[in-house]
Amino acid sequence: MTVLEAYVNVDAASVWLLCAAVAHLFFNPLFWNVTARLEYRTRFLTRLCGGHNRVACLALAAVIFSFGLTREYVFLKAVDAHPQLQLIDPAVAYAVGSVLYVIGAVLVLGATWALGIVGTYLGDYFGILMKERVTSFPFNLLSSPMYTGSTITFFATAIMKQSPVALVMAVVMFLVYQVALQFEDAFTAQIYAKSAKGKRSAIKGKGKKAASKAYKAKAKGKRN
Numbered sequence: 001m002t003v004l005e006a007y008v009n010v011d012a013a014s015v016w017l018l019c020a021a022v023a024h025l026f027f028n029p030l031f032w033n034v035t036a037r038l039e040y041r042t043r044f045l046t047r048l049c050g051g052h053n054r055v056a057c058l059a060l061a062a063v064i065f066s067f068g069l070t071r072e073y074v075f076l077k078a079v080d081a082h083p084q085l086q087l088i089d090p091a092v093a094y095a096v097g098s099v100l101y102v103i104g105a106v107l108v109l110g111a112t113w114a115l116g117i118v119g120t121y122l123g124d125y126f127g128i129l130m131k132e133r134v135t136s137f138p139f140n141l142l143s144s145p146m147y148t149g150s151t152i153t154f155f156a157t158a159i160m161k162q163s164p165v166a167l168v169m170a171v172v173m174f175l176v177y178q179v180a181l182q183f184e185d186a187f188t189a190q191i192y193a194k195s196a197k198g199k200r201s202a203i204k205g206k207g208k209k210a211a212s213k214a215y216k217a218k219a220k221g222k223r224n
Helices: 012-042 044-048 053-080 090-120 145-161 164-223
Strands: none
Touching: 012 044, 012 053, 012 164, 044 053, 053 090, 053 145, 053 164, 090 145, 145 164
């Protein structure tokens, strides 16, 4: 047995499962970022949903959620298809991993509760903007609790199963999310900055219109 075979099964089925799991880690954030940006620029999903942007957002949410489920399924199948070590007592590993998994799940569910379904699933790209920045739990602890929580659950699984393959995929997931955040945070900030600029312009325009009406009324009064 080679060193590689101690950590990875090299039969075709196991390798394909591993490739599919890793591909999912890259595909999911790429899919929702590309689709949401395309929606923001063209409103193609909103048009497909008869002009109802909230319905379009919920439809995308259902697709993203489904991809999340398939990612979890393929990830677990890939982990079970490859060697699991016995570096520490299985009961200890399971206990530590379980605690971490609960922490990760609480972060994900807490973020979803704080943002709502529309806020969680890119509602701002559909023109459904939050009225103010969310600062309640878990956003008072972390800037991106959903990504952090998801990553923690992957590390938790790696610990519970003592799986080198799961550990590597958890690291890959962490790195992919860090890259995704660089694009998402900047674009989201741009959306809200553009909205704020539009509101300021609208207020300024109303002010000019009111001033113009007042000036005309004053001039008319003088002529009378």
